Amino acid sequence: MQTMAGSEDQKFSLQEVLDTFKLCLSENKEVYLEQYVAGWRGLVKFLNSLGSVFGFISKDAVGKIQILVNYMNGENASHYATVQSMVKYEVDNNLVDVNKKGSHPESGCRTLLRLHRALRWLELFLDRLRTSTEDSKTSALCAEAYNESLAQHHPWMIRKAAGMAFLVLPGRQTFFEVMNVGPPEQVVAKLGEALPLISEVYQITEDLYAQHNMLDLP
Numbered sequence: 001m002q003t004m005a006g007s008e009d010q011k012f013s014l015q016e017v018l019d020t021f022k023l024c025l026s027e028n029k030e031v032y033l034e035q036y037v038a039g040w041r042g043l044v045k046f047l048n049s050l051g052s053v054f055g056f057i058s059k060d061a062v063g064k065i066q067i068l069v070n071y072m073n074g075e076n077a078s079h080y081a082t083v084q085s086m087v088k089y090e091v092d093n094n095l096v097d098v099n100k101k102g103s104h105p106e107s108g109c110r111t112l113l114r115l116h117r118a119l120r121w122l123e124l125f126l127d128r129l130r131t132s133t134e135d136s137k138t139s140a141l142c143a144e145a146y147n148e149s150l151a152q153h154h155p156w157m158i159r160k161a162a163g164m165a166f167l168v169l170p171g172r173q174t175f176f177e178v179m180n181v182g183p184p185e186q187v188v189a190k191l192g193e194a195l196p197l198i199s200e201v202y203q204i205t206e207d208l209y210a211q212h213n214m215l216d217l218p
């Protein structure tokens with residue numbers, strides 16, 4: 001049965017997402033694509049449990065995850081082990097449309113950039129949840145985080161649709177329950193543990209894209 005927390009096999013667990021983001025970084029701080037994608041899959045499970053209003057967001061995220069998975073399983077799989085190796089391979093082989101869409105509209109680099117921007121939204125949203133109080137509205141926390149991050153890359157129509165979807169987000173208590181961590185104090189502690197990991201993955205990717213002038217890929 002599909003519930004707010006998802007069906008049994010689809011059950012969201014913040015710990016699981018935390019574990020995948022922990023495994024994302026190699027010793028020399030490269031970002032493993034497999035774990036990055038697994039982290040997003042875990043988050044999409046949560047999104048799917050929120051209902052069909054969020055279907056258009058989930059569909060876009062799943063589509064982008066699938067593009068990356070196809071590269072990771074394709075004939076050039078060895079180049080898609082880490083974000084760093086993917087960037088090097090695609091840049092060295094002119095596989096990225098840099099200024100306008102051309103012959104590589106779905107490069108790994110531009111696809112990952114979309115998820116990377118969403119990771120910033122997640123970081124801001126989770127931080128707001130962590131420091132929220134019992135009467136905080138998740139819709140407001142989510143909208144603030146969105147306006148500070150992803151919204152700056154979205155056209156009016158998408159911003160409008162996202163804003164409407166945020167209005168039906170469940171309350172803070174339900175959110176905390178769905179994370180499957182325990183009482184609110186433990187959720188707050190777990191979020192405190194998750195955030196530095198997410199921030200580090202975000203910052204490493206941001207710096208890499210900045211070095212290659214790829215923060216505005218079409």
Ligand SMILES: CCCCCCCC/C=C\CCCCCCCC(=O)N[C@@H](COP(=O)(O)O)[C@H](O)/C=C/CCCCCCCCCCCCC
Binds near residue numbers: 162
């Ligand atoms: C710890 C538990 C609480 C947090 C759980 C959060 C679960 C969130 C799961 C997934 C987030 C969705 C990621 C969305 C990626 C969007 C990528 C993007 O920007 N795509 C746009 C641009 O793509 P191209 O056209 O250039 O290919 C695309 O136009 C977007 C379409 C869909 C709208 C995206 C709105 C995003 C809103 C932010 C997420 C809100 C989720 C709320 C749930 C708490």
